[in-house]
Amino acid sequence: MAGSGPGKVINLRAARKSAARAAGRQQGDENAAKFGRSKAARLAEQGAVARAARFLDQHSRKAPEQGDD
Structure with a gap:
């Protein structure tokens, strides 16, 4: 009678x-799909x-503006 013993202990x-x-x-994957890019992609764009x-x-072509001294 094979398989009549107790099931796997967990x-x-x-x-x-x-x-x-x-x-x-799963929640993280849903948020990634919903809100877009990864941190690496944001930093690369910046x-x-x-x-x-x-x-x-x-x-x-014009000289950079300098503050009043």
């Missing part, structure tokens, strides 16, 4: 923690904007 605390991690991971601003400032 640790309920570990099972709860695993389920909580899975739920958190860097590109800063480089473009520096490029334009360096190629300006």
